[in-house]
Amino acid sequence: MKKIKKYVLIVAIVLLSFVGMGIEAHAADKPNYVITTDATYPPFDFQDKNNQYTGIDQEILKTIAKREGFTYTLKPMSFNSATQSVASDQADGVIAGMSITDERRAVFDFGTPYYRSGIGWAVKKGSNIKSLKDLKGKTVAIKTGTSGADYALSIQKQYGFKVVYFNDSDTLYNDVINDNSQATFGDLPVIQYAVKNGTALKVMNPKAPIQAGWYGFAVKKGKNAQLLAAFNKGFAAIKKDGTYDKIVAKYLGASAATFTGSKKDNNSTWGILKANRSAFLQGLWQTVLLTVFGIVLASLWGIILGVMGVSQNAVVRGISTTIIYIFRGLPLMVLAFFIYIGLPGVIGMKIPAVTAGILTLVLNEGAYTGAFVRGGFEAVDRGQMEAARSLGLPYSRAMRRVIMPQGIRIMIPSFINQFIITLKDTSILSAIGILELTQTGSLIVSRNSQGFRVWAIVAVIYLIVITLLTWLSNWVEKRSHA
Amino acid sequence: MSDAQTKVKVHVENVNKSYGDNHVLRDISLDVSENEVVVMIGPSGSGKSTFLRMLNQLETPDNGTIVVDGFDISDKATDINKVRENIGMVFQNFNLFNNYTVLENIMLAPVELGKLDKAAAEKKARELLATVGLSDKADVSVNSLSGGQKQRIAIARALAMSPDVMLFDEPTSALDPEMVGDVLNVMKNLADSGMTMIIVTHEMGFAKQVADRVVFFESGKIQESGTPEAVFNTPKNARLQEFLSKVMHA
Numbered sequence: 001m002k003k004i005k006k007y008v009l010i011v012a013i014v015l016l017s018f019v020g021m022g023i024e025a026h027a028a029d030k031p032n033y034v035i036t037t038d039a040t041y042p043p044f045d046f047q048d049k050n051n052q053y054t055g056i057d058q059e060i061l062k063t064i065a066k067r068e069g070f071t072y073t074l075k076p077m078s079f080n081s082a083t084q085s086v087a088s089d090q091a092d093g094v095i096a097g098m099s100i101t102d103e104r105r106a107v108f109d110f111g112t113p114y115y116r117s118g119i120g121w122a123v124k125k126g127s128n129i130k131s132l133k134d135l136k137g138k139t140v141a142i143k144t145g146t147s148g149a150d151y152a153l154s155i156q157k158q159y160g161f162k163v164v165y166f167n168d169s170d171t172l173y174n175d176v177i178n179d180n181s182q183a184t185f186g187d188l189p190v191i192q193y194a195v196k197n198g199t200a201l202k203v204m205n206p207k208a209p210i211q212a213g214w215y216g217f218a219v220k221k222g223k224n225a226q227l228l229a230a231f232n233k234g235f236a237a238i239k240k241d242g243t244y245d246k247i248v249a250k251y252l253g254a255s256a257a258t259f260t261g262s263k264k265d266n267n268s269t270w271g272i273l274k275a276n277r278s279a280f281l282q283g284l285w286q287t288v289l290l291t292v293f294g295i296v297l298a299s300l301w302g303i304i305l306g307v308m309g310v311s312q313n314a315v316v317r318g319i320s321t322t323i324i325y326i327f328r329g330l331p332l333m334v335l336a337f338f339i340y341i342g343l344p345g346v347i348g349m350k351i352p353a354v355t356a357g358i359l360t361l362v363l364n365e366g367a368y369t370g371a372f373v374r375g376g377f378e379a380v381d382r383g384q385m386e387a388a389r390s391l392g393l394p395y396s397r398a399m400r401r402v403i404m405p406q407g408i409r410i411m412i413p414s415f416i417n418q419f420i421i422t423l424k425d426t427s428i429l430s431a432i433g434i435l436e437l438t439q440t441g442s443l444i445v446s447r448n449s450q451g452f453r454v455w456a457i458v459a460v461i462y463l464i465v466i467t468l469l470t471w472l473s474n475w476v477e478k479r480s481h482a
Numbered sequence: 483m484s485d486a487q488t489k490v491k492v493h494v495e496n497v498n499k500s501y502g503d504n505h506v507l508r509d510i511s512l513d514v515s516e517n518e519v520v521v522m523i524g525p526s527g528s529g530k531s532t533f534l535r536m537l538n539q540l541e542t543p544d545n546g547t548i549v550v551d552g553f554d555i556s557d558k559a560t561d562i563n564k565v566r567e568n569i570g571m572v573f574q575n576f577n578l579f580n581n582y583t584v585l586e587n588i589m590l591a592p593v594e595l596g597k598l599d600k601a602a603a604e605k606k607a608r609e610l611l612a613t614v615g616l617s618d619k620a621d622v623s624v625n626s627l628s629g630g631q632k633q634r635i636a637i638a639r640a641l642a643m644s645p646d647v648m649l650f651d652e653p654t655s656a657l658d659p660e661m662v663g664d665v666l667n668v669m670k671n672l673a674d675s676g677m678t679m680i681i682v683t684h685e686m687g688f689a690k691q692v693a694d695r696v697v698f699f700e701s702g703k704i705q706e707s708g709t710p711e712a713v714f715n716t717p718k719n720a721r722l723q724e725f726l727s728k729v730m731h732a
C-alpha cells in the first residue's frame with residue numbers, strides 16, 4: 001500500500017513536471033545552475049523598471065557567470081524559500097544578501113564573503129524614539145529569517161518590546177510608516193537604500209553597524225563544489241580588476257532616481273499600468289495557468305474522491321474520508337511549503353515551483369471538491385438508487401446513469417464557488433516564489449512604493465478574471481441544462 | 483424440480499429480520515404461485531414493506547430462505563442483479579429518474595442491461611405508454627407529471643424489463659383520491675393478463691376485486707391468510723377483526 005502510494009505520487013509529480021517544464025528553458029552544453037534570490041531586497045536584489053533583476057548581488061553573479069562560463073536560471077522568491085530551496089536540493093545556489101552565520105554554515109557551504117554588512121535599526125521619520133531604551137512597550141517589525149530579526153529577538157527581553165514578522169521588506173516598512181509598529185531591525189545597507197529611495201524612515205545607527213558580518217553566496221553543504229569554486233575564482237578576479245568596486249559604488253553611491261521607475265510613470269495609475277504592462281501580463285498568465293490546471297485537475301481529483309466516498313466498500317470510503325480530512329485540514333501555505341521544500345528531500349527529486357503549486361491546489365481544492373461531491377451524491381433521494389437497483393442495474397451503473405447526473409446538478413453552484421476560491425488561492429502560492437499576479441504586485445511596489453495604486457490594479461485584475469470565470473461557469477451551467 | 487415447484491414463483495421459508503432490538507419479521511413463510519395475485523394488508527409498522535423489499539433484496543433477511551423464480555437469493559453466490567431483472571417493483575413515492583424524460587425512464591434499464599437495442603426498447607416503451615394511457619407524455623420531463631401519471635409511468639418502467647413477478651408497495655398511498663382509480667385500473671389489467679403480483683395496499687375494495695389471496699400481517703407475523711371472501715367476510719384472527727373494523731369504518 002505504501003509503495004503504491006509513493007509510486008502514484010511520483011507519477012503525479014512527473015506528469016505535473018511537464019507543466020513546469022514549459023516554463024523553464026535549459027541551455028544544453030555549458031553547466032546551467034538554478035540560482036535562487038530574494039525577489040525584493042534592494043539594493044542587492046530587485047527588479048529594474050524593465051522587470052529585469054538587478055542589484056549588487058545580481059551584477060556580481062552575472063559578471064562572474066560570464067567570466068567563468070556557466071549559465072544560470074534565476075529564481076526570485078521570498079528569502080526563506082530562496083535559502084530553503086537550496087537546502088532541499090530544489091536549487092543549486094543562492095545569492096540573496098545572505099549573512100554568513102555559524103548556524104547557516106551547518107547547512108550551507110559559503111563562497112568568499114563578498115560584502116561586509118551589519119544590522120541597522122530605523123524608526124519612522126519624525127518619531128521621538130531616540131535610543132533602544134525608548135522601545136519599551138513598542139512593537140518592532142522584523143523580516144522572517146534575517147539576522148536583523150535574530151538580533152531584535154536577542155535584545156527583546158532587555159528592552160521590552162513586542163515583535164511582528166513580515167516576509168517582505170516593503171510591507172514591513174509600510175507597517176512602521178503607518179505607525180502599526182514603531183521600529184525595525186534589518187541589514188544596514190538595505191535600510192539605507194530604502195531611505196535613499198524615499199522611504200520615510202530614519203536610520204538610527206548609520207555609522208555603527210551592529211554585529212558587523214559578511215554576506216556570502218551559498219550552495220548546499222557538500223554539494224555543487226564546482227559552482228562554488230567558479231564563484232570564488234570569478235569573485236577574486238572582479239575584486240582584483242575593480243569591477244566589484246564599480247558595482248558597489250553604482251548602487252550605494254548613485255542617487256535613487258537611477259533605479260526606480262520614472263516619476264511620470266509612478267504618478268498615475270495608467271502610468272503604472274503602462275510601465276509594468278509586461279510584468280502584469282506575465283503575472284496574470286501565471287495566475288491563469290495555475291487556476292486552469294488547478295480547477296481542471298482538482299475537479300477530476302475531487303470527483304474521484306467523492307465517488308470513492310459513496311463506494312459500497314468501507315475501505316475505499318475510509319480512504320476517501322481520510323484524504324479529505326487531511327488535505328482540508330492543512331492550510332494551503334503549509335501544504336505548498338511541504339510539497340515544494342519538504343518533499344524533494346524524501347523522494348529525491350526536484351519539484352518545479354509551478355508543479356508544486358498546481359499539486360498543492362489539486363490536493364487542497366480537490367479535498368474540498370471531494371467533500372461537496374460526496375455530499376451531492378448523498379443528497380440524491382435514496383429512492384432513486386433503489387428504483388435503479390430494483391430494475392437490475394448494478395451499483396456502478398446506477399451511480400453513473402442515475403445518481404451522478406442528479407448529484408452533479410446539485411453540485412454546480414459549489415463547483416463555481418470552488419473555482420473562484422481556487423483562483424483566489426493561487427495568490428498564496430506567491431510564498432513558494434511563483435511569480436503570479438500577487439507576487440508581481442509585491443515586486444512592483446518594492447520598486448515604485450506606490451502601494452495603493454499597484455494593489456488597486458491587482459485587485460481590479462482579480463475581479464475581472466473572477467467575473468469572467470463566473471460568466472463562463474454560468475454559461476456552461478446553462479448549456480448543461482439544455 | 484417437480485412440476486408443483488415450477489409453479490411456485492416466490493418461496494419464502496422461515497425468514498427473520500431485526501433492526502437492532504426491533505424484531506420486524508418473525509419466522510415468515512409464504513409461497514406465491516405463478517399468475518397468483520397476493521394482497522398484503524396490515525397495520526403500519528407490521529413489516530409489510532420490509533417483507534416485500536426482501537423479495538428483491540433491497541433488504542437482506544437475517545436468516546431463512548427466499549427463492550424467487552427458481553433463484554435462491556438468500557445464497558450469496560446468486561447474481562442478484564440478474565434476479566432483479568425479472569422482479570418489477572413499484573414504490574409508494576414512484577422514484578422516477580428525475581434526470582430523464584418519461585420515455586428515457588422506461589428505456590433506461592432494457593438498453594443499459596442489453597436486453598433490448600435502442601429501437602426495440604423505444605418501440606416497447608411506446609407500447610407500454612399506450613397501455614397505461616399516457617402516450618402523449620413520452621417526451622416530457624417527469625417532474626411535470628401528476629402523481630397518478632408518475633405512478634403509471636413507474637409501472638410501465640418496471641414492465642419494460644418483462645418481469646415475471648411484480649411487487650407493489652402501497653402504490654396509491656401518495657396519490658390524491660381522484661388519481662387512485664387510474665392506477666388501480668392499470669394494475670387490474672395487469673392482474674387480468676396473468677402477471678404474478680404481490681401488492682401491499684390499504685385499498686380494501688381493490689383487494690377484494692383482484693386478489694386471489696389476502697395475507698394479513700401484524701407484529702411481523704402472518705396472522706391469517708385466505709381468499710378475499712374468507713379474510714374479509716369471516717375473519718378468524720382477533721387482530722384481523724379489529725384491523726378490519728378500523729379500516730372498513732374509517
Ligand SMILES: Nc1ncnc2c1ncn2[C@@H]1O[C@H](COP(=O)(O)OP(=O)(O)OP(=O)(O)O)[C@@H](O)[C@H]1O
Nearest residue numbers: 501504506524525526527528529530531532533652
Ligand atoms: N431501515 C430501517 N432501520 C430500522 N428500522 C426499520 C427500518 N426499516 C423499517 N424499520 C422498522 O421496521 C418495522 C416495520 O417497518 P415496515 O416499513 O416494514 O412496516 P410497514 O408494514 O410497511 O408499515 P407502513 O404501513 O407504515 O408502510 C417498523 O417498526 C419500522 O420502524
Ligand SMILES: [Mg+2]
Nearest residue numbers: 530531532651
Ligand atoms: Mg410500508
